[in-house]
Each structure stands twice: as C-alpha cells, then as structure tokens.
Amino acid sequence: MLLTNIITTSAILGAALAAPAPRHHQHQHKRDEVTTTLRNAVTVVVNGAAPTAAAQPIDESAVLNNNADAATTPVTTTLAPANTVAQQATTPAHTEETATSTTAAAAPVSTGGSSSSSSSNVGAGGAKGITYSPYNGDGSCKSTSQVASDLAQLTDYGLIRLYGVDCDQVANVLQAKSSSQKLFLGIFYVDQIQNGVDTMKAAIDQYGSWSDVDTVSVGNELVNGGQASTGQVGQYISTARSALQSAGYSGPVVSVDTFIAVINNPDLCNYSDYMAINAHAYFDQNTAAENAGPWVLQQIQRVWTACGGNKEVVVTESGWPSQGQTYGVAVPSKENQAAAISSIKDTCGSSTVLFNAFNDYWKADGYLDVEKYWGIYGN
Incomplete structure (x- = not known):
C-alpha cells in the first residue's frame, strides 16, 4: 500500500x-x-x-x-x-487500516451469487451466511458425523462459506446441509486449481449438483498478503473459471481480498464476477463493537466506489473476537461479540457472511491473541 x-x-x-x-x-x-x-x-x-x-x-x-x-x-x-511481491507492478495492501471518513455514493445492497434480491439472502440467522472450517482443536479433520453435528447448528444461514477442499469438507458439508442452503466453495492453494475443481466435482457428482453452489473463490487475501499481484489474481480466476466451466459449473467465480487491498488496487475489480471482501471492525481500533455494522457498511461503499459503481460487493468475512487484547476502543468479549454481530446484521446483514461459526483452537494465538476466538457458537 x-x-x-x-x-x-x-x-x-x-x-x-x-x-x-x-x-x-x-x-x-x-x-x-x-x-x-x-x-x-x-x-x-x-x-x-x-x-x-x-x-x-x-x-x-x-x-x-x-x-x-x-x-x-x-x-x-x-x-x-514491508513486504512486496518481486517484480510486481501493484503494491500489496495490508489488512485493516483505520477507515477514515469517505464521502461516497451509497452502494446498493449486494446480492452476490445467483440470488435476485438481497432480502431473500437473509434467513433466521440475520445475515447472508457464515464461515465454517472442518478442523478439530488439534488440527485434525472432523469426521462426517462431527460436520453434520456442526451444520445442524447453522441451519438459520442460507450460505455456508468454506475455504478449501481438504478433509473431505465439500462432500461432508454437502451431505450435512439442508436442501435450501447454498455453498460458497474455496480453492485455497492457487497452484492446485485443477485439483481443487476435481475434488469439488467428485463431491458434487456424488452428493448434490452444481445448483448447490452459490460461488467459488480462488485464494484468500492474496494481494493483501503480498502473495500475488493483481494480474496474477486475474490469471488464477481465469484458470479456475475455465476449469469450473469444463466441470459443469457456470456460477460466479471470485478471489476474496481485504477491503483495503481492493481500494488500493482497483485493478482487482476487473476479474471477479462480484467483489468479495473481508472487513473486520475490531482491527480498525477506533470502532467500538456496537458500531461495527456502520463501519462494515462504510467499507462496502468504499469498495463499490473504488470499482466505479460497476460491481456488487459482498463481505465474505466480518465478526468480532470474544477473547484477546483490547485494541484502542475495540474490546474482545462475548458481550461485545454479540453487540457487534447484532450491529452488522441490522446494518448490512444481507451483504455479509459472518466470521466464524466456531472457535478455531487449532490456530496460533496470533496478533493481539484473538485468532482462536471468533466463533459465534463457541466451541
């Protein structure tokens, strides 16, 4: 940046x-x-x-x-x-920067995916969807029955976001989800795109159909993390789109990055079928939990403006930690997590995938000791 x-x-x-x-x-x-x-x-x-x-x-x-x-x-x-991609024309942005006031035209509430109206995206969970990772606390893969038990707690959400294809997660979640739920699938490793598509197709052929899939993403925060240039992201999306079409999928293909990566690298707007961004008010440090929703909405508007008003915007991660260090006015606690989630739902729930279903004890404590504790449903 x-x-x-x-x-x-x-x-x-x-x-x-x-x-x-x-x-x-x-x-x-x-x-x-x-x-x-x-x-x-x-x-x-x-x-x-x-x-x-x-x-x-x-x-x-x-x-x-x-x-x-x-x-x-x-x-x-x-x-x-501090880190850049060698011989990269664009500059990688970093995850959460202080969101200063920006005057922008109001962005339309995004539908993303194949839905025709934003209101139809909000189920009893109050948001477009929720993220899910299929790992035990020790990092091992959850069993088919464990995934089914987890998904039984997430029936209020119309969309379940996955990040990869390991641990048989696509097959297990397809078997566990309700008939009305859709999946936001992910290819995490961009050097294994064809393998990711093949794994998805095998699960789809056995346990469902491509109509169960709302969106497929390629990579997560690649530009933000300095792992790829915008041009490389475009190539990854093109490769995945071609492989997915050959496999029978014709829905949206995106690459998820942070809101600030898109704002600082608007070339990213040229590649995804809609803009999929991660935005966490906690890391702004100037936003209290009860104001998380308006803060997230502001980032939607900023990205929509950066893309010239030509792309819909979906927040594919937003939440609040229940434990960890205080960061400015952002205080991790169960009470503040509930306040932040409520604010996000009330303000822009139809455009937001909540992060995360359960705590991720397999992760390191991470910056500010919060990485493990984003689970809305505890363990």
Missing part, C-alpha cells in the same frame, strides 16, 4: 514520529498457514528533500486523525509496505 498524506503542522509531525508503527492483521485459514504480522515503513520528506537521519516509525492513525489548523511548511509522509 502506498499512502501519501500532506500534514500541515510540524507539531503533528513531531507527535506522529514518536508513535509506534501500526501492525496489521491477517487471518490464517489453513492448518499449515502462518499468521503474519505486517508493519509499515515510513519515509518523511520535507520540502522535497529526504531527512539526513533514518525516518522513525509513524502511527498512521495518529496522522490521519489529527486536525491541522496552522498553515506551515507542508510535510509529506509516504507509507510503503
């Missing part, structure tokens, strides 16, 4: 330079994936000249939220990502 801010007081600059660099969160969704904590490096340029001493870390949110009343020499701060 390349972010340039003009700061009009030297006093603000001095305060900002003394603050720590922000850290950004990245969910891990596979048992062998490592949670990454990213930092922004800062170069400060005064009157077009680089400083003689090495620039100190700067708190991005402190700079963005200060009001500059005095007119002094403009100072430009340039925040560059």
Whole structure:
C-alpha cells in the first residue's frame, strides 16, 4: 500500500514520529498457514528533500486523525509496505487500516451469487451466511458425523462459506446441509486449481449438483498478503473459471481480498464476477463493537466506489473476537461479540457472511491473541 498524506503542522509531525508503527492483521485459514504480522515503513520528506537521519516509525492513525489548523511548511509522509511481491507492478495492501471518513455514493445492497434480491439472502440467522472450517482443536479433520453435528447448528444461514477442499469438507458439508442452503466453495492453494475443481466435482457428482453452489473463490487475501499481484489474481480466476466451466459449473467465480487491498488496487475489480471482501471492525481500533455494522457498511461503499459503481460487493468475512487484547476502543468479549454481530446484521446483514461459526483452537494465538476466538457458537 502506498499512502501519501500532506500534514500541515510540524507539531503533528513531531507527535506522529514518536508513535509506534501500526501492525496489521491477517487471518490464517489453513492448518499449515502462518499468521503474519505486517508493519509499515515510513519515509518523511520535507520540502522535497529526504531527512539526513533514518525516518522513525509513524502511527498512521495518529496522522490521519489529527486536525491541522496552522498553515506551515507542508510535510509529506509516504507509507510503503514491508513486504512486496518481486517484480510486481501493484503494491500489496495490508489488512485493516483505520477507515477514515469517505464521502461516497451509497452502494446498493449486494446480492452476490445467483440470488435476485438481497432480502431473500437473509434467513433466521440475520445475515447472508457464515464461515465454517472442518478442523478439530488439534488440527485434525472432523469426521462426517462431527460436520453434520456442526451444520445442524447453522441451519438459520442460507450460505455456508468454506475455504478449501481438504478433509473431505465439500462432500461432508454437502451431505450435512439442508436442501435450501447454498455453498460458497474455496480453492485455497492457487497452484492446485485443477485439483481443487476435481475434488469439488467428485463431491458434487456424488452428493448434490452444481445448483448447490452459490460461488467459488480462488485464494484468500492474496494481494493483501503480498502473495500475488493483481494480474496474477486475474490469471488464477481465469484458470479456475475455465476449469469450473469444463466441470459443469457456470456460477460466479471470485478471489476474496481485504477491503483495503481492493481500494488500493482497483485493478482487482476487473476479474471477479462480484467483489468479495473481508472487513473486520475490531482491527480498525477506533470502532467500538456496537458500531461495527456502520463501519462494515462504510467499507462496502468504499469498495463499490473504488470499482466505479460497476460491481456488487459482498463481505465474505466480518465478526468480532470474544477473547484477546483490547485494541484502542475495540474490546474482545462475548458481550461485545454479540453487540457487534447484532450491529452488522441490522446494518448490512444481507451483504455479509459472518466470521466464524466456531472457535478455531487449532490456530496460533496470533496478533493481539484473538485468532482462536471468533466463533459465534463457541466451541
């Protein structure tokens, strides 16, 4: 992410330079994936000249939220990502940045998938859907009966999002879901696209039909994590779309990334059939749990605007941790999780897939010790 801010007081600059660099969160969704904590490096340029001493870390949110009343020499701060893809034309964005107020045309409530109206996407669960991972606390695969027991608790949701094809999860969830539920399937490993499609097709042929599938995603937060350029994401989607069509699927194909990755890399708007984004108010640090819904809606509007109003936007992850460290005004607790989920449902539930069905004890504690504790239904 390349972010340039003009700061009009030297006093603000001095305060900002003394603050720590922000850290950004990245969910891990596979048992062998490592949670990454990213930092922004800062170069400060005064009157077009680089400083003689090495620039100190700067708190991005402190700079963005200060009001500059005095007119002094403009100072430009340039925040560059700590990790980039080699020979990549675009800059990878990082997961959750402070969402400053943005004036944008109101985005239409997204339907995504094949549904014809957003209201039809909200079941008794109050949201478009919910995410699900088929792993025990020790990282082993859940059995067919365990998956069935889990899915029995999720019948209020019309859409179940999966991240991969391992652990027979496509077959097991197809057998366990109700006839009215749809699946948001995922190909996690972009170097195994054909294998992912073949695994999906085998499960579909035995336990259902492609009409059970709302959407197929390729990769998760690839640009945000610096794992691919926007052009590479486009190639992955094209490869998957072709393989899926050959397998008999003709529905939407997307690549999920964070809201800020799309805003900073609008080329991503060219590839997915609709924009699938992850957005978590907790990592904004300036948003309390009860305001999570309006914050998520703002990110939907920002992405819709970044894509020129030409693509529908679906939030494919949004939730709140029940345990972990306090981050600004964001406090993890069961009570705050319930407040955040309620706010999201009330504000933009028809466009949001809630994260996550159950706690993921197989994960590392992660940044701010929250990675394990997003489960809405506990264990």
